[in-house]
Amino acid sequence: MTDTKFQIVPPPADAPMPTVWSERIRGTTETALDCESAASLACHLSGSFTRAKSWADLVIALAKRGFGLQFEDTRLVLVNDNTGMSLCTCASIGHSFASLMARLGKPSVQADSHRVIVRPQA
Structure with missing residues (x-):
């Protein structure tokens, strides 16, 4: 039997710590989350979605929890802000x-990033 030693390399100091939902790239037809993680995330963010009375409310509530919204093609996706x-x-x-x-009407979307944003005041 061979004794293999592993060296743990910490991430750079300014890099965000990985989370269960930050490391896997998802394809166009799948979620990056396993069932348990998706259920946990849905519960964690449910109040943000259900209490929102406008897109601004939703964007602000999600940002407080470290998430954002953006469009990938025609799909609205949840983004880890870190x-x-x-x-x-x-x-x-x-x-x-x-x-x-x-429920909320048409969202304001930033053209270059496809992110849902708080509508700028006129």
Whole structure:
């Protein structure tokens, strides 16, 4: 039997710590989350989605928890703000874009990043 030694290399000091939902890149037809992580994330963010009375409310509530929203093609996805990685579609955690739009209206989207933003004041 060979004795293999592993060296643990810490991430750079300014890099965000990885989380269960930040490391795996998801394909166009799947969520990056396993069932348990998706259920946990859905529970963690459920109040943010259900209490929001506007897109601004939702964007602010999610940002306080370290998340954002952006469009990938026509799909609304949840993004980890620390890593910039998209995690899953909002529909996969129970909040489809169609249902959000019916309740909150049309979102403001930043053209270059496709991020949902708080509507700028006129």
